[in-house]
Amino acid sequence: MPAIRVDDLTKSYGQFLALSDLSFTVEEGEVFGFLGPNGAGKSTTINVLLDFIRPTAGSVEVLGLDAQAHSRTIRSRTGVLPEGVETYDRLTARKHLEFAIDSKGSDDDPVALLERVGLADAIDKKAGGFSKGMSQRLMLAMALVGDPDLLILDEPSTGLDPNGAREMREIVREENERGATVFFSSHVMEQVEAVCDRVGILREGEMVAVDTVAGLREAAGSDTVLRVTVDAVDDDALATVRSLPDVSGVSLEGTNPATLIVQVDGSKTAVLGALEEEGVEVTDFSTREASLEDVFHAYTSGPNGAGEGKSEVQAR
Numbered sequence: 001m002p003a004i005r006v007d008d009l010t011k012s013y014g015q016f017l018a019l020s021d022l023s024f025t026v027e028e029g030e031v032f033g034f035l036g037p038n039g040a041g042k043s044t045t046i047n048v049l050l051d052f053i054r055p056t057a058g059s060v061e062v063l064g065l066d067a068q069a070h071s072r073t074i075r076s077r078t079g080v081l082p083e084g085v086e087t088y089d090r091l092t093a094r095k096h097l098e099f100a101i102d103s104k105g106s107d108d109d110p111v112a113l114l115e116r117v118g119l120a121d122a123i124d125k126k127a128g129g130f131s132k133g134m135s136q137r138l139m140l141a142m143a144l145v146g147d148p149d150l151l152i153l154d155e156p157s158t159g160l161d162p163n164g165a166r167e168m169r170e171i172v173r174e175e176n177e178r179g180a181t182v183f184f185s186s187h188v189m190e191q192v193e194a195v196c197d198r199v200g201i202l203r204e205g206e207m208v209a210v211d212t213v214a215g216l217r218e219a220a221g222s223d224t225v226l227r228v229t230v231d232a233v234d235d236d237a238l239a240t241v242r243s244l245p246d247v248s249g250v251s252l253e254g255t256n257p258a259t260l261i262v263q264v265d266g267s268k269t270a271v272l273g274a275l276e277e278e279g280v281e282v283t284d285f286s287t288r289e290a291s292l293e294d295v296f297h298a299y300t301s302g303p304n305g306a307g308e309g310k311s312e313v314q315a316r
C-alpha cells in the first residue's frame with residue numbers, strides 16, 4: 001500500500017488552475033522529495049493531502065485512507081511541518097510541545113524532543129523571542145510528536161543555517177530508519193538530493209518528472225553547462241539555440257553583459273555557430289559539467305519545461 005496516492009488531482013482557485021491532473025505515488029518507507037519553484041503548487045498539494053482544502057477533481061489517499069473521508073485519522077498519524085512558521089509568541093517551547101503531545105495523545109517527553117532538534121536550552125523561553133531558525137526547530141519537534149507514520153515537511157530548511165539544515169536532514173534519516181515515510185517539499189534541489197530516495201519535480205501544477213536521485217544524476221551526467229557572454233541577444237536568437245537538437249535548457253542571466261546558460265549534450269560549437277548566424281557576437285564562453293541543480297533548472301524554466309523527456313516521467 002502506498003503512503004500517498006494522488007490520482008488526477010486538479011485544484012482551481014477561481015479561474016486559476018493551481019494543480020492540473022496531478023498523479024503520483026509515494027511508497028511506504030520512502031523519502032520523497034517534492035520539488036518545484038515558488039508557486040508550482042507544492043503547498044496546495046500538501047493542503048489537499050491533509051484536507052485543509054478540497055480538490056476540484058481527482059482523488060487522494062493517504063496511509064491507505066481517503067484524504068477527505070478520513071482526515072482526522074490521517075492527521076493523527078501524520079507529523080506536519082507547515083510552510084511559514086506559526087508559533088505562539090507568549091507560550092514557551094515546553095508549552096508548545098505539551099500542546100502537541102496532548103493533541104496526539106502521546107507520551108513523548110518534551111525535553112527529549114527539544115534535545116533532538118537542538119533547542120533544549122530554550123525549553124522555558126517564550127517563542128516570541130525565537131529566531132526564525134529556532135521557531136523552525138520547534139515546529140519540527142512538534143511534527144515528531146507521537147512517532148508519526150508519515151512526516152510532511154513543507155520547506156523544512158527555511159530559516160536554518162547550513163548546520164541547522166544538516167541536522168534537519170539527519171532527523172529525516174532517523175525518522176525514516178524508524179519506519180516513517182517522509183514527504184519533503186522544497187524549491188532547492190540541494191536540500192533534497194542528500195536525503196530523498198525519489199524526487200518529483202512540479203512545474204505550474206504539473207509533474208514534469210519523477211525519478212530517483214541517481215536517475216536524475218545520470219541525466220545530468222552527460223550534460224555540460226555552457227556559459228556564453230554575448231554583446232546582445234534577442235528572442236529569435238534564444239529560440240534558435242533552444243531548438244538545437246542537443247540543447248535541453250537555455251536561460252538568460254543578466255543583460256549587461258548578456259550571458260546565456262545553455263545545457264547541452266553534444267556539440268558546443270553548434271551553439272556558438274547558431275548564435276553567430278543570428279548575428280550575435282560571442283565575447284566569451286566557458287563550460288562545466290551539469291549538476292543536479294542544473295537539471296532541476298532545466299525542468300522548471302524555459303517555455304515548455306526544457307528538460308521534459310530527459311528523465312523518465314512516471315508512467316501511469
Ligand SMILES: Nc1ncnc2c1ncn2[C@@H]1O[C@H](COP(=O)(O)OP(=O)(O)OP(=O)(O)O)[C@@H](O)[C@H]1O
Nearest residue numbers: 013016018036037038039040041042043044045187
Ligand atoms: N487561496 C488561494 N487563492 C488563489 N490563488 C492561490 C491560493 N493559494 C495558492 N494560490 C496560487 O496557486 C499557485 C500555487 O501556490 P502554492 O502555494 O501551492 O505553491 P508552492 O509551490 O507551495 O509555492 P511556494 O514555494 O512559493 O510556497 C500560486 O500561483 C498561488 O499564487
